[in-house]
Amino acid sequence: xxxxxxxxLIHSILExxxxxxxAEIAEILAKARECRGISLKETASLLNIQDEELLSEVYDAAxxxxxxxxxxxxxxxxxxxxxxxxxxxxxxCGFRHDNKExxxxxxxxxxxxxxxxxxxxxxxxxxxxxxxxxAKKTDIRHFTDxxxxxxxxxxIKRINVEAAPMxxxxxxxxxxxxxxxxxxxxxxxxxxxxxxMHQVGRKADYDWRITAIDRAFQGGIDDVGxxxxxxxxxxxxxxxxxxxxxxxxxxxxxxxPHTISVPRLxxxxxxxxxxxxxxxxxxxxxxxxxxxxxxxxxTGIILSTRESxxxxxxxLGIGVSQISAGSKTSPGGYKEEEDKADQFSVNDHRSxxxxxxxxxxxxxxxxxCTACYRRCRTGEAFMEHAKGGDIHEYCQPNAILTxxxxxxxxxxxxxxxxxxxxxxxxxxxxxxxxxRLKTVERLKELEGGKRDLY
Ligand code: SAM
Ligand code: SF4
Numbered sequence: 001x002x003x004x005x006x007x008x009l010i011h012s013i014l015e016x017x018x019x020x021x022x023a024e025i026a027e028i029l030a031k032a033r034e035c036r037g038i039s040l041k042e043t044a045s046l047l048n049i050q051d052e053e054l055l056s057e058v059y060d061a062a063x064x065x066x067x068x069x070x071x072x073x074x075x076x077x078x079x080x081x082x083x084x085x086x087x088x089x090x091x092x093c094g095f096r097h098d099n100k101e102x103x104x105x106x107x108x109x110x111x112x113x114x115x116x117x118x119x120x121x122x123x124x125x126x127x128x129x130x131x132x133x134x135a136k137k138t139d140i141r142h143f144t145d146x147x148x149x150x151x152x153x154x155x156i157k158r159i160n161v162e163a164a165p166m167x168x169x170x171x172x173x174x175x176x177x178x179x180x181x182x183x184x185x186x187x188x189x190x191x192x193x194x195x196x197m198h199q200v201g202r203k204a205d206y207d208w209r210i211t212a213i214d215r216a217f218q219g220g221i222d223d224v225g226x227x228x229x230x231x232x233x234x235x236x237x238x239x240x241x242x243x244x245x246x247x248x249x250x251x252x253x254x255x256x257p258h259t260i261s262v263p264r265l266x267x268x269x270x271x272x273x274x275x276x277x278x279x280x281x282x283x284x285x286x287x288x289x290x291x292x293x294x295x296x297x298x299t300g301i302i303l304s305t306r307e308s309x310x311x312x313x314x315x316l317g318i319g320v321s322q323i324s325a326g327s328k329t330s331p332g333g334y335k336e337e338e339d340k341a342d343q344f345s346v347n348d349h350r351s352x353x354x355x356x357x358x359x360x361x362x363x364x365x366x367x368x369c370t371a372c373y374r375r376c377r378t379g380e381a382f383m384e385h386a387k388g389g390d391i392h393e394y395c396q397p398n399a400i401l402t403x404x405x406x407x408x409x410x411x412x413x414x415x416x417x418x419x420x421x422x423x424x425x426x427x428x429x430x431x432x433x434x435x436r437l438k439t440v441e442r443l444k445e446l447e448g449g450k451r452d453l454y
Contacts, residue, residue: 002207004248005189010240013044020045025054029061032294035068040240040247043295047236047287055287062290062318065297072426073367073399074359075300075322076352077126077160078119081331082107082146084341086132088164088201090187091272092229092265094343095132097201099270103341105331106137112146116154118334122326122352123410125368125402126158126180131331133164133202140170144177151178157370157452160225164202165212171219180370181258182216183225184209188232189241193277197232213249222379223258224249225302231265231276235288243295255379259300259322260292266306268344282311286318293319305348309358312348316362325355356406357415360422367399368406371454393432397439398454400426404446405453 028042038046049055083106086095094102107115112129119127129146131138147159161174162183174182186209188194194206203209213224226246228238242260250256264285265276280288285307292301303312303320305327312323325348328334330341350358359366371394372378400423407419423443430436442453 002210004210005241005244007190007237007241010040010189010237010244013041013240014048014236017041017044017048020048022054025049025057029057029294032061032297033064035065035297037297038295040243043243043291044236044240046291046294047239049287055283058287058290058294059318062293065293066317066319066321069297070321071396071399071429072364073369073395074316074320074364075126075367075369076124076325076355077128077322078122078124078352079128079130079162079304079324079327079329080112080115080119081130081329081333081343082112082142083131083134083138084331084343085134085137087134088132088203089199089272090203091197091199092232092268094268094270096270096272098272101270101340105341106131106134106142107331109145109149111332111335113149113153115332115334116150116156119326120154120156123356123368123406124326124352125156126160126370127156128160128162128183128324130162135202138163140166140173144173147174147177147179157374162225165209166215166219168215168218171216171221173219175220179221181223181225182221183227183259183261184212184216185227185229185261185263186210186242186245187229189228189238189245190233193233210245213245214252217249217253217255222253222255224255225259225261225300226257227261227263227302229263229265230280230285230288231278233278235278235280235284239288239291239295246296246299256296257299258378259302260296261302261304262289262292263304264306266344266347269340269342285311286315289315289320290318305346306344307347309348309350313358313362316359316364323355325350326352353410353412353415356403357418360418365396365399365422365426366403366406367395368402369395369398369454371398374454393430393435396426396430397435397442400430400439401442401446401453404443405451408446 084095085104089096158180160181161179198204228242246257300321302322304324329343356366407416
């Protein structure tokens with residue numbers, strides 16, 4: 001049995017910090033503002049806060065840390081569902097094997113390319129391939145053939161993959177095919193709850209899943225994304241479990257998670273639950289995002305369209321650094337919407353241009369940047385920049401340049417006007433005068449017809 005997670009320790013840390021003192025919280029937040037993370041015990045104290053005033057101090061600290069490390073940029077991407085066939089039967093998921101209501105489909109390489117083109121036409125530059133687990137329908141070739149074809153035929157610059165656990169050799173193939181981040185959610189870090197939710201199929205093996213990140217590293221992938229499905233169990237336990245997992249692989253491989261996702265469980269068509277076991281309310285959800293931001297400041301936080309417009313807008317401020325937009329959650333959904341093929345129903349239906357407009361209105365800058373990955377700032381190299389606090393020196397100019405390109409190629413007149421205003425302000429925020437000048441020159445080059453500058 002793998003011992004990455006000490007469940008007894010998590011419970012005792014949570015019990016010991018049940019009623020955090022005001023002075024203690026002030027001390028933790030002061031430490032968190034140094035952007036070097038906080039301990040599990042300190043994280044538990046923040047998670048146990050109930051007082052609204054103290055919570056707003058947590059949000060302020062998260063806002064500060066996010067701006068310090070990443071600047072004002074928000075990276076955009078879209079998920080591409082390649083298949084909804086699945087041999088597992090996760091009780092909470094609409095794709096589960098026993099759900100007879102779902103229309104099943106696995107896309108061919110041509111269909112995947114056509115979906116990627118539809119995503120590109122919205123203005124996206126990065127996508128996330130995602131599907132159910134079915135060794136016959138979606139083996140490693142399914143992913144690598146799709147990636148080869150997309151990189152060759154579509155102007156998509158970064159492909160991330162969210163897929164079931166693989167063998168080391170398969171991860172190597174994924175790396176060779178040009179994967180950006182490999183993402184996998186443990187769902188729950190509680191063995192007992194995991195067992196209840198995943199009774200059959202390959203996914204029933206908790207250890208096989210929690211060791212997937214190790215095999216990904218062994219296969220040469222160094223940007224990995226993790227997540228706990230919020231709503232299966234006590235969120236405080238899950239946050240600490242995820243951080244314990246992250247600490248364990250960082251210790252062994254020298255790299256922490258590149259991203260943390262915060263999927264919140266939603267009712268799905270044909271799921272096998274009658275209710276969400278541990279419903280996470282909006283207030284606690286907001287707290288979770290802020291606490292992750294403070295605990296692992298150098299890690300990107302990803303928010304999907306599972307969340308509402310209002311929640312997504314609010315969370316931009318307190319720690320989220322990547323969001324999906326214009327998403328479809330069924331295979332083939334971008335070309336033609338099919339009824340009864342979705343994994344879950346989307347809660348924010350705004351198109352990419354609408355989302356761009358909102359990000360601008362909220363005072364942030366939309367980014368389509370894929371530079372770190374293409375400049376080999378991945379894994380440990382990325383972490384060094386991020387931990388050194390200088391990643392925004394790259395992020396801000398690259399956000400400006402990629403946003404400008406998006407406006408030139410896809411923007412309406414109205415969006416261009418708003419966008420130029422945001423770009424003007426963002427330029428002034430580049431501290432290094434030389435870098436600012438270089439960015440202004442590159443903006444002119446983009447106007448002259450050049451593309452893909454970073
Ligand atoms: N099948 C692969 C796997 O299980 O790792 C790929 C990912 S699955 C399509 C994507 C993720 O969606 C799951 O890992 C789970 O956390 C999440 N998910 C499943 N059912 C959900 C629901 N009803 N509401 C919100 N998220 C859900
Ligand atoms: Fe299949 Fe993944 Fe859904 Fe589980 S969460 S039923 S493995 S698609």
